[in-house]
Amino acid sequence: MRIKDILWPDVPENQWHDWRWQMKNRLKGPEGLERLEKALGVDLSAQKPVLKTYKWATTPYYLDLARKRNLLEDPIGQQVIPSPFETKDTSRNSSPDPLQEQSYSPVPGLIHRYRDRVLILASSVCASYCRHCNRKRTWRSPEALSIGEKGLGRLTDYISKRPHIREVLISGGDPLLLPLNHLARLLGAIRAISTVKVIRIGSRVPVVLPMKITDRLCRLLKRFRPLWLNTHFNHPSEITRRAKAAIEKIQLSGIPVSNQTVLLKGINDRYETLHDLFCALQEIMVRPYYLFQCDHVKGTGHFRTDLHVGISIMERLWGDTGGMCIPRFVADLPGGNGKVRLIPSQLLEYENKVAVFRTFDNRLVKINMN
């Protein structure tokens, strides 16, 4: 079953592959859910009240990657169809902003937690709203681009007065949905600060709207190197021919691509799924960078796995797979405590230069390191 054949049977291929058509025809709001209900014969009545708290929109392209008619059991469907659990999240420690980004924000739209790098939230628009998003609090309606001329001046002022800031991350919302002239202005303003060495863009566009990676966009990005793109694949079925082509286009513009994955209960919390995802990423030359424990963001508790789940997956990966396929497993701690690496050490004891290690194949070896 393809959702495209059910919901959009008559759309010509060239329109389907046009990002403007995709954005215009996003399913959203209660009308979108009703359309899905009718077309697929699934009951989404418990989903509708959630939209009063958390907005909803997704691209036809992304939804079409789902293969199960019951979207609520599909790894794609679960990432984008609202769940009644979102408004019933009672997990302890959960909050709309567990990373306390607000209190690390000296200037609107800028978060400065780590000394040598800052994060800019470039817009409040995403092509598709991931239910596990850790910035659900910024999902404003109506969608609005956030940084104006004055705001941009304040951001660059803050950064240029702090020469120890060498990397600027631009995330959002999705920066690659900004009108190209806005994006060029933003990147240009950051590039003009000589102490900023590297720019990193965080975007899920290659996954949910790969046709937006146009030649024009790539030519624009190329002007602002050294620039890295960090994207967000969560499941092997997201690595389509289209997504691969988009990634390749970015890479051929001289921009390395890395990936962060969020560990999500019922979606990708099995070893085989993540193993296949990370290997497939390496095959398209995308470096798996982070695997995130799902943050304590209000409305995402139903996705959070026990810490042991991620750790045991990481242990198996280390035993079975090349290092280029293995991301770092990290948690961004509630209370604004920042990221911590979750790495079970293989050095069990070390005394008088004698170390006990647990090897990749789970043997204990005692070795004099002198």
Ligand SMILES: *Cc1c(COP(=O)(O)O)cnc(C)c1O
């Ligand atoms: C995650 C994060 C970064 C980037 O950290 P890296 O470890 O370099 O990927 C920067 N600023 C903030 C506020 C972050 O949350």
Ligand code: SF4
């Ligand atoms: S693309 Fe990123 S910012 Fe947008 S909803 Fe998904 S996780 Fe959140």
